[in-house]
Amino acid sequence: MLELKNLTKRYGERVAVDRLSLCVKRGERFGLLGPNGAGKTTTISMLVGALKPDSGEILFHGEPLQGETDPLKRKIGYVPQELALYEDLTAAENLRFFGAVYGLVGAALAERVRYGLELVGLTDRAKSRVRTFSGGMKRRLNLAAALLHEPELLVLDEPTVGVDPQSRNAIFEALQGLAQNGLTLLYTTHYMEEVERLCDRIAIMDQGQIVAEGTQAELSELLPTEKSRTITLAADDATLALLAAHGLSWREGGERGGLESVFLHLTGRSLRDE
Numbered sequence: 001m002l003e004l005k006n007l008t009k010r011y012g013e014r015v016a017v018d019r020l021s022l023c024v025k026r027g028e029r030f031g032l033l034g035p036n037g038a039g040k041t042t043t044i045s046m047l048v049g050a051l052k053p054d055s056g057e058i059l060f061h062g063e064p065l066q067g068e069t070d071p072l073k074r075k076i077g078y079v080p081q082e083l084a085l086y087e088d089l090t091a092a093e094n095l096r097f098f099g100a101v102y103g104l105v106g107a108a109l110a111e112r113v114r115y116g117l118e119l120v121g122l123t124d125r126a127k128s129r130v131r132t133f134s135g136g137m138k139r140r141l142n143l144a145a146a147l148l149h150e151p152e153l154l155v156l157d158e159p160t161v162g163v164d165p166q167s168r169n170a171i172f173e174a175l176q177g178l179a180q181n182g183l184t185l186l187y188t189t190h191y192m193e194e195v196e197r198l199c200d201r202i203a204i205m206d207q208g209q210i211v212a213e214g215t216q217a218e219l220s221e222l223l224p225t226e227k228s229r230t231i232t233l234a235a236d237d238a239t240l241a242l243l244a245a246h247g248l249s250w251r252e253g254g255e256r257g258g259l260e261s262v263f264l265h266l267t268g269r270s271l272r273d274e
């Protein structure tokens with residue numbers, strides 16, 4: 001459905017995205033996982049036409065996507081990292097406005113607005129101004145706005161950053177329901193728990209490049225067996241300092257496992273920088 005071929009984007013001397021290629025199939029829940037600065041936002045911005053690649057190609061259903069005004073883009077929904085909402089309008093007014101931008105009118109518009117509010121659990125706040133919303137509620141409304149025109153592919157750029165657990169769950173439940181109904185997802189995040197929970201195929205991105213790609217099981221196989229061993233240690237400061245001195249990382253309450261270990265193994269660095 002979506003193919004990125006050798007995409008490259010430089011900011012001056014810095015290569016933000018470096019000959020990146022990936023393929024998202026119809027109905028897939030594809031995760032792009034990488035630390036802050038890996039180049040995820042730059043990649044997504046090129047995909048949605050907000051940035052022009054220096055080189056490379058973006059194909060959607062085999063056709064090249066050309067910039068922001070390409071009619072093919074109507075089949076893509078985009079949830080940007082930055083909120084795109086009018087604070088002085090109510091939730092429903094915001095959705096009606098964005099729906100109208102997509103050319104929806106009358107009963108069809110009203111139905112999509114109703115559906116969107118219900119999907120993200122904001123029906124009872126439909127008439128409240130956005131400025132009274134929490135950050136998480138705004139993010140949920142942002143998601144509803146991206147779905148008004150019934151896209152085939154939904155692209156999400158770190159949609160849960162700074163979101164409270166309740167809103168994060170609401171977003172996840174909405175995405176899981178949408179995926180079950182056949183929507184294709186391209187989900188970027190630096191939280192490995194999120195791709196583990198949501199995605200059936202994952203590309204790990206670092207310094208502008210894809211360093212590994214596959215299902216969770218395939219990625220786990222990249223890990224040498226000795227690296228995935230479980231050991232239990234007392235978490236006193238001396239032990240943690242010793243682990244750090246040997247370049248090992250850990251997780252409180254258990255061994256560090258899964259994609260976190262895969263990332264560490266492939267790049268020598270931790271996914272988390274917070």
Ligand SMILES: Nc1ncnc2c1ncn2[C@@H]1O[C@H](COP(=O)(O)OP(=O)(O)OP(=O)(O)O)[C@@H](O)[C@H]1O
Binds near residue numbers: 036
């Ligand atoms: N407008 C810009 N000008 C110069 N450098 C930029 C610009 N935007 C991004 N970069 C740099 O390009 C690299 C990739 O950034 P990008 O925002 O795409 O990464 P990211 O994986 O989305 O990270 P984040 O989660 O922080 O958004 C980073 O080194 C960043 O500092």
